[in-house]
Amino acid sequence: MSVADGGGGPKHVLVIGAGIVGLALAFRLRQGGAEVTVVDPAPPGEGGASFGNAGAISASSVAPLAMPGLLRQVPGMLLDPAAPLHVPAAYWLRAAPWLARFVAAARPATVARATAALDALLRLATEQHLALAREIGAAELIRPNGQLYLYRDRPQLAKDAAGWDIRRAHGARVETIERADVVSLEPAVSPAYQVGVFLPDHAYCAAPHRYARAVAEALVRAGGEIRRDRITGITVADGRVTGARGEDGTYAADEVVVAAGAWSARLLAPLGYRIPLETQRGYHVDLPASGVTLTRPLIPADRKVFITPMEGVLRVAGTVEFGGLDRPPSAARANLLYDDLAAVLPQASREGAEGHWMGHRPCLPDSVPVIGPAARMPGLWFAFGHGHLGLTGSAPTAAMLAPVILGQPTNADLRPYAAERFG
Numbered sequence: 468m469s470v471a472d473g474g475g476g477p478k479h480v481l482v483i484g485a486g487i488v489g490l491a492l493a494f495r496l497r498q499g500g501a502e503v504t505v506v507d508p509a510p511p512g513e514g515g516a517s518f519g520n521a522g523a524i525s526a527s528s529v530a531p532l533a534m535p536g537l538l539r540q541v542p543g544m545l546l547d548p549a550a551p552l553h554v555p556a557a558y559w560l561r562a563a564p565w566l567a568r569f570v571a572a573a574r575p576a577t578v579a580r581a582t583a584a585l586d587a588l589l590r591l592a593t594e595q596h597l598a599l600a601r602e603i604g605a606a607e608l609i610r611p612n613g614q615l616y617l618y619r620d621r622p623q624l625a626k627d628a629a630g631w632d633i634r635r636a637h638g639a640r641v642e643t644i645e646r647a648d649v650v651s652l653e654p655a656v657s658p659a660y661q662v663g664v665f666l667p668d669h670a671y672c673a674a675p676h677r678y679a680r681a682v683a684e685a686l687v688r689a690g691g692e693i694r695r696d697r698i699t700g701i702t703v704a705d706g707r708v709t710g711a712r713g714e715d716g717t718y719a720a721d722e723v724v725v726a727a728g729a730w731s732a733r734l735l736a737p738l739g740y741r742i743p744l745e746t747q748r749g750y751h752v753d754l755p756a757s758g759v760t761l762t763r764p765l766i767p768a769d770r771k772v773f774i775t776p777m778e779g780v781l782r783v784a785g786t787v788e789f790g791g792l793d794r795p796p797s798a799a800r801a802n803l804l805y806d807d808l809a810a811v812l813p814q815a816s817r818e819g820a821e822g823h824w825m826g827h828r829p830c831l832p833d834s835v836p837v838i839g840p841a842a843r844m845p846g847l848w849f850a851f852g853h854g855h856l857g858l859t860g861s862a863p864t865a866a867m868l869a870p871v872i873l874g875q876p877t878n879a880d881l882r883p884y885a886a887e888r889f890g
């Protein structure tokens with residue numbers, strides 16, 4: 468089947484960015500009959516955050532990061548280098564406008580709007596990833612084993628009550644469990660953690676990079692094309708997008724999707740878009756011989772990291788560091804992850820663990836990604852800004868956006884995700 472463009476041939480869609488968001492969307496577009504080309508200077512899944520995330524698929528993570536009470540936490544972010552969210556002094560001025568918008572997004576009305584948007588997008592994430600993984604021949608990668616949050620005691624849990632209440636209000640199963648049940652789920656957890664919150668409907672991906680590669684391979688098998696090139700500009704004629712220009716060639720297309728993660732705003736600036744997209748840099752360390760067996764991601768709530776049993780390694784991933792797209796990674800930030808690991812799994816061995824990885828989460832102040840058509844520019848589409856939830860949101864974004872690009876009937880309401888909300 469092919470989808471007709473204005474002239475009767477199949478519609479040609481160019482997707483900029485071969486992270487998990489661009490790839491999942493490209494695959495769905497190809498399945499829907501479009502000619503699809505994905506362009507990225509890096510091999511699929513290697514250029515950005517999709518390579519090394521924590522693998523959590525978190526359908527009920529509908530509370531935005533900016534929540535009422537945020538302002539009280541800002542001094543800690545600025546002054547404590549070991550805080551889970553850190554803004555280095557050299558980056559304070561650069562980060563200030565974004566942080567101001569972030570604090571403003573903690574208003575109750577904005578939080579309610581963001582929560583509804585995230586719920587509508589992510590609600591079916593587990594099912595959508597299970598389906599995608601099956602269709603690309605990698606069903607074993609998505610494990611619907613739930614996720615386990617860990618608390619030291621009830622008072623610590625009470626501090627997070629607002630976030631859990633929001634999830635429950637949106638229909639999520641959120642089970643508070645005592646130490647005995649924590650241990651029956653995950654025997655390795657340190658006795659320092661006496662209370663758990665189990666999310667039975669969450670899932671995880673056991674190899675995020677392999678997942679992205681498998682989507683790319685399925686795309687190519689289905690007739691899609693992947694090109695290695697860095698896009699330098701989106702081309703426009705008579706007020707309509709005509710394709711893009713890269714370092715190594717030009718790409719004509721009927722529709723162009725910007726799915727370049729944290730780099731998306733740079734690509735759009737020459738077209739007049741001022742999108743407040745900030746990278747929140749995160750790190751991982753992988754332990755090849757931890758000696759610990761887990762069945763699902765553990766999330767110690769006091770440390771805000773994920774400890775995930777990946778294929779062949781135990782991964783500790785997290786921390787939020789401002790610092791832009793171009794500054795080198797900070798080994799000191801990455802090394803904090805070993806302290807997080809030791810707090811939860813003191814018996815875990817670091818043997819063979821080497822180096823660390825840093826990735827750029829593409830973050831918008833209200834935690835809602837930009838998905839949908841560019842109102843002022845026919846032929847231009849957006850699929851970026853998924854922040855801390857881009858693996859989770861990738862298959863859902865593809866399911867929501869592909870039919871709209873293909874001109875198929877759909878009842879998707881893309882207005883909550885519009886770029887125009889930033890003015």
Ligand SMILES: Cc1cc2nc3c(=O)[nH]c(=O)nc-3n(C[C@H](O)[C@H](O)[C@H](O)COP(=O)(O)OP(=O)(O)OC[C@H]3O[C@@H](n4cnc5c(N)ncnc54)[C@H](O)[C@@H]3O)c2cc1C
Pocket residue numbers: 483484485486487488489506507508509512513514515516517518519520521522523524525696697698699726727728729730734748749750751773784785786825826827828829850851852853854855856857858859860
């Ligand atoms: C430490 C860490 C842990 C995380 N854990 C989780 C988690 O457990 N669950 C979850 O859901 N999410 C998690 N995330 C977030 C998630 O990884 C991201 O939101 C997601 O990977 C974003 O995907 P993307 O495809 O939009 O962007 P990316 O994966 O960053 O891909 C963007 C691509 O665009 C390409 N690109 C850039 N510029 C150009 C250009 N000019 N031309 C062509 N291509 C270009 C880049 O090379 C890159 O390949 C985590 C992130 C980090 C850093």
